[in-house]
Amino acid sequence: MHANDIRQDIRKLLKERNAVLLAHNYMRDEVQEIADITGDSLALSQEAARTGADVIVFCGVHFMAESASILSPDKTVLLPRMDAGCPMADMVTADALLEMKSRHPGVPVVTYVNSSAAVKAVSDICCTSANAVKVVNSLPDPEVIFVPDRNLGQFVAKQSDKTFHFWDGFCPTHERLKPADVQRLKEAHPDALFICHPECNPLVVALADHVCSTSGMYEYCRKSPARRFIIGTEAGILYRLRLENPDKEFILASPALICPNMKLTSLEDVLASLQTMSPVVKVPEEIRVPAKRALDRMIAIPRD
Known part of the structure; x- marks a missing residue:
């Protein structure tokens, strides 16, 4: 089937199903190109919840589709590739987190949205890479348990007076970026600014001119007078930056x-998902309600 025919069939089915197509910033170029909304994982779920769509087709990974289900329990959430997971999210389970909580009684758990619904459900508050510092510093407690990303946790800890108990999780893709890679490019392009995601190793983060979330990168690069940038996050972001x-x-x-999970979803997968109305991601109420509470506490923090 020709790519143009696939795109036309997807758009036709989206209209027929009253569906909205979401694509994370790390998706393949052709998937981002056809999406109704592109963005960060949680922002996509929030925007989809505000639409009148009956169906959310989430081109991302499993925990993102769960977030959409948490915020839109009355909508059908489709994840075109059910095998698109997140290794970092898989590094922590609800049972293991409960065990850690028992070792630090009364210490609140701050959980990065890159985690399963079950883990969010046993957390006190969620955070994104963009608001993690603000979320942690909004808590009155002198200590926090930070889950699951130790790199993001260490980035936040440098901007907080609190005592941190880190979960030993990380993003394998961001972890592959080494300081030597950055140094080599900085020497080759002395006029370039190096921008990286806080999921990168602290030694890489220390070399950055600016550290921010993916949506932050779009804004920073758009506003910056610089003409050349070295980008320290997943390759999918280049599509929109260049556009x-x-x-x-x-x-x-x-x-x-390059995140292999983020690159799994093809246009053919999106079409098949709309044709069969599967696979469906549905978070059970007993997990959804406490997980939503942790997300709502984050959302309730006043913006600057």
Whole structure:
């Protein structure tokens, strides 16, 4: 089947099913191109919840579809590739987190949204990479348990007076970026700014001109007078960066910055998902309600 025919069939079915197509910033270019909304994982779920769509087709990974189900329990959430997981999210389970909580009684759990619904359900509050510092510093407690990303946790800890208990999780894709990769590119392109995601190793983060979430990168690069950027996050972000800034140059910090899970979803998968109305991701109420409470506490923190 020709790519144009697939795109047309997807758009036709989206209309027929009253569906909205979401694509994470790390998806394949052609998937981002056809999506109704692109963005960070939680922002996508929040935007989808505000739409009048009956169906959410989430081109992302499993925990993201769960977040959509948490915020939109009355909508049908489809994840075109059920095998699209997140290794970092898989590094912590609800039972293991409960065991850690028992060792630190009364200490609140701050959980990064890159985690399962079951883990969110036994957490006190969630955070994103963009608001993690604000979330942690909003808590009155002198200590926090930070789950699951130790790199993001260490980035936040440098901007907080609290005592941190880190979960030993990480993003394998961001972890593959080494300081030597960055140093080499900085030497080759002395005029370039290095921007990285806080999921990168602290030694890489220390070399950055700016550290931010993926949505933060779009904004920063758009506003910056610089003409050349070294990008320290998953390769999928380059599609929109180049689209929005045709007069600027973007260099991926390492060819290793490709997440195999984020690249699983194809246009054919999206079409098949809409045709069969499967696979469906549905978070059970006993998990959804406490998980939503942790998300709501984050959302309730006043913005600047």
